[in-house]
Amino acid sequence: MTFKDPTIHPSQITPRAIAEDRRQWLKNLALGGAALGMGSWLEREAFAKPVAPREKLPAKLNEQYSTRENQTSYEDATSYNNFYEFGMDKEDPAKFAERLQTRPWTVSIEGMVKKPVTLDIDALLKLAPMEERVYRLRCVEGWSMVIPWNGYVLSNLLNRVEPLGSAKYVEFISLADPKQMPGLKQKEVIRFQKAIIAAGSQPIALPFMPKDPRVVDSTGALLLQSIPKRMLVIGGGIIGLEMATVYSALGSRIDIVEMMDGLMAGADRDLERVWEKMNAHRFDRIMLKTRAVRAEAKPDGIEVFFEGEKAPDGPQQYDLVLVAVGRTPNGKKIDASAAGVQVDERGFIPVDAQMRTNVANIFAIGDIVGQPMLAHKAVHEGHVAAEAAAGQKSYFDAKQIPSVAYTDPEVAWAGLTEEQCKAQGIAYEKGLFPWAASGRAIANGRDEGFTKLLFDANTHRIIGGGIVGTNAGDLIGEVCLAIEMGADSVDIGKTIHPHPTLGESVGLAAEAHHGSCTDLPPAKKK
Structure with missing residues (x-):
């Protein structure tokens, strides 16, 4: 093994040109050019010979194989150094x-x-x-x-x-x-011919909340680093209620505050009421038409102040505060305008039915293109964008996008709701099957739910549906398919469903609509 003498200064090491000249001398000697080599050596010319200047080799660019990228400059190529050099x-x-x-x-x-x-x-x-x-x-x-x-x-x-x-x-x-x-x-x-923007969204933060590890968003709540004794959930939407259900099951005492007059925005009130009745014992407070207005970090908890119809007297102290008041798109965080992509004032990127932005070769999908901010919607949009980018005639033309609250009980809906039909002036009819008449629900000991289907009053084709009860999220898929296929109540009712299952409640709700359901008492004539 060879060791370097630390007393030798780097400048005393043989220069590269001289070392190479020595090799050439040895080569010449071996070939019989001893006189020339010895002369060079004796005259010490090798030591004085200057380093020849570097010159670029002649080269001609072949356009057939060109990437059309800017060539590395001669200065960079001859003076490049990396981290270690x-x-x-x-x-x-x-x-x-x-x-x-x-x-x-x-x-x-x-x-x-x-x-x-x-x-x-x-x-x-x-x-x-x-x-x-x-x-x-x-x-x-x-x-x-x-x-x-x-x-x-x-x-x-x-x-x-x-x-x-x-x-x-x-x-x-x-x-x-x-x-x-x-x-x-x-x-x-990075150069590209086609691009898909899928930058998503992030939880909305409340400006008055202190920067404290005991104040978390939905991502922080999922870390589940500890189980708080008392927890406040700000926001009565799907995310807030799902996390409230989880922490309650783990033993936390939960307060929920929601500024609107109902929970689970987007769902019909009859679905939400079943959930609320089942969870009345689960939470300490559900404060509707109330909002948190101020919060302070204390050594033993987060102190929160409230205003509104059901605001408690004085501030309340919590071990953990979950802020679940919605999400905001990341459109303004990615400098999309540098590529000419239009972004609106809220951070959404407008797209057409092919998920194409105002720049023809750039597409966008998911939360960043608009509501609802749901993963399954984003996946479907991704399929459309990828197919359109490949030149296929693919379009996003979904008649429905299902929503599911993974709570206990679960709540799921697809297509139009009753509230939307009323707001849009759409004449509709309803078929409803209570799970109290379902053999499977009774056997499960969970018969609090129901299945309802909405039909166009003129065509009798299904336009929406909602389910509340155990595994409602699994059952809503049949409703989604029926809406996309344009099925009417007879199509659904005459489809043989397995018995006894919760899934047959979809067929029975359709039978209830056209008056052929034998599992329920005859409907009163209007």
Whole structure:
């Protein structure tokens, strides 16, 4: 093994040109050119010979194979250095290392993890013993080489932050500062022929809420780091009620505050009333027509002040506050205008039926294009956009987009609701089957729900439906298909359903509409 003498200065190492000239001399000697080689050696010309200037090799661009990208400049190509080299000259590492400021550098590991962390240089050095970080020196043919430490094992760093099960990818974002890292580029440009924007949305934050780990949004609530004794849910929509159901089942005492006059916006009131009756014992308070107006972080909890019809006397203290008042699109966070893509004042990106933006080769899908902000809608839009981008005649023309509240009991609806029919002046008829008459629901001990179908009063084709009860989200699929297929009550009622199942309640609701249901007493004639 060869070791470098630390007393030898880098400038004393043989220059590359001289080392190469020596090799040429040995080659000439072997070929019989000893006189020429010896003359060169004796006259010491090799030591004085200047380094020949570099010249570009002649080349002609072949348009057939060109990517039409800008060529790397000659200056960049001949002076490039990477993180470990710091330069092309043997003295550059020492010179440039003096400029390298490691503070206030930090490494942040965050995203879909339970324990996000930011590490400074001191914390990073503590993660590995010094023996792993010692530079090993080598001397190869007169060249000084620095072989650096390979770095931390990625899996060890990730284990510290405990990634969520839903995390699938790791993104590396490095420093891009030419002043500290000469030769690095600040921007990475990706070329594309077609693009799909799927930047999604984020939870809406309340400006008066303190920045405190005990105030969380839906993402933070899913981490489930502890079970609070008392919890406030701000917002009586689907997300808020789902999380309230989960934490209540785990033993938390729950208060829900909603500024509107009802919960679960979008669902018909008769569906919501069944849910509310079943959950009256589950929560301490359901405060409708009430809103939180102020909050303060205290050592022993978050103190919240209320105003409204059912506001409690004085502030209330909670171990955890969930803010679930909706989501806002990320349209204004991605600089879409740089590509000419139109973004409205709320952050939504307008699209046509093919999910195409105002820029012909750029599409957008999901939460960023509008309500409802649902994953299954986004997936369907993604199919349409991908097919349209491939040149197919694909369009988003869904007659219905189902909604499901995964609460206890579940609430699901698709197509038009009764409230929408009334608001739009649509004449409709209703078929309703109570689960109290369902053998399967009775056997399950959960017969509080019902299934209802809405039909156009003129064509008798189904235009909407709603289900409340156990596994309502699984049952609504048949209603979705019937709406898309334009089925009428006879089509649905005469479809043989398995018995005894909860699914047969869909067929029985259709029978109830046209008066042929034998599982219910005869309907009174109007």
